[in-house]
Amino acid sequence: MKFGVSTFVTDDGIGPAALGRALEERGFDSLFLAEHSHIPVSRESPWPGGPELPRHYYRTLDPFVALAAAATVTERLLVGTGIALIIQRDPIHLAKEVASLDLVSGGRAILGVGAGWNREEMRNHGTEPKTRMRLLRERVLAIKQLWTEEEAEFHGEFVDFDPVFSYPKPVQQPNPPVYIGGSGPTTFDRVVEFGDGWMPILGRGTDNFPEQVAELRERAGRRVPVTVFGAVPKPEIVADLEAAGADHVLFNLPTEPEAETLTRLDGIATLIK
Template sequence: MDFGISTFVTDEGIGPAALGRALEERGFASLFLAEHTHIPVSRETPWPGGAELPRWYYRTLDPFVALTAAAAATERLRVGTGIALVIQRDPIVLAKEVASLDLVSGGRAVLGIGAGWNREEMRNHGTDPRTRMALLRERVLAVKELWTKDEAEFHGEFVDFDPVFSYPKPVQHPHPPVLIGGSGPTTFDRVVEFGDGWMPILGRGTENLPARIAELRERAGRRVPVTVFGAPPRPDVVDELRAAGVDEVLFGLPTEPTDATLVRLDKIADLIAP
């Protein structure tokens, strides 16, 4: 089992380069960063995590800029999104961003994706929340075409372009892993059709996780990798996830200044030490 960190990098906490170095020095395998382009002031959509939206949601850096800084400061750390809001991103631009990150990192990029929860945020990007799952599907399929074809084209209801050249191509073959976030009733459909792994948030639809993982792998006809993010750094949680068949655990890291972050990472590193 691998261990990584999932967090929000903001203008008020530890910087991405320093965080990346600290993780690699302590033996962590990966860093996954959340994304919110903005938070609408209206706050009409309730946050699934509780009543009060944490401050770091409002202040996130662009994940691909931050992950590039972390990649440049490390040699082995995998750098991923947890999650990228694909329904708020142009697929041609997204394909280039991820491929560029994969190139400059030497093949360490991971694309964790989801459809998001903040309906006002989606609407500000011109996305209709009612059709966001269909939009997500087409954009991911289009990105994969752009990554893998010299002359890529896509024709769908929401994404439509004639043959194009799109470079760079990713270093990883056939492309960086696409991890599907969420745990709703149709999540496994997306994992089976266009995902390379499943990445649920611990505690949100992850009850009876061993049975759900077994169901997913049976449906897919392959051993789908499972990454759980937002996990508390506790030995009992790690043991349960290992027994459930989870491949990687991402511990949730609060957004704090450098010194406080390093103290917290030292404590978590004791948990993952051989």
């Protein structure tokens, strides 16, 4: 089983290059970064994690810029989004960003995607919350076309473009893995149709995790990779996740200054030795 961290890189915490280097030095396999383009001042959407939205949600760096910084100072660290709000991003630009990250990193990019929860934020991008799942589907399918076809085209309800050249192509073939976030009633439909892995947040809809993993793999007819997002770094949790069939555990890393982060990573690293 592989181990990494999921975190928010901000302008008042440890920098992405220092974090990437520290993770690889301690034997972690991956770094997954969250994103929010902005947070509207007037918020109506409830945050799934509690009544108060933490400070780091307001201050995230662009994940692809931050992951590129981490990739350039590491050799083995997987660099991924957890999650990219694909419903708020232009698919042609996003295909180029991820392919560029994959090229810069030598084939280490992972695109974790989700539809998000902040309806005010997505509306600022022109996204209708009620149709965001259909939009997510089309954008993933379109991005995969842009990655894999010499002359890519896509014609859907929300995404529509005639044949185009899109470069660079990713290093990973046929494409960088696309992990589908969430654990709702239709999540497995998306994983089976257009995902390369499942990435649920531990504790949010994962009460029957072993059964869910088995169900997903049975439905897909293949061993779908499962990455658990936001795990608490405790030995018993790691043991339970491994027994359930998880392939990759991402420990939740609070956003803190460099010195505090390095100390915290030293403690978490004892679980992966």
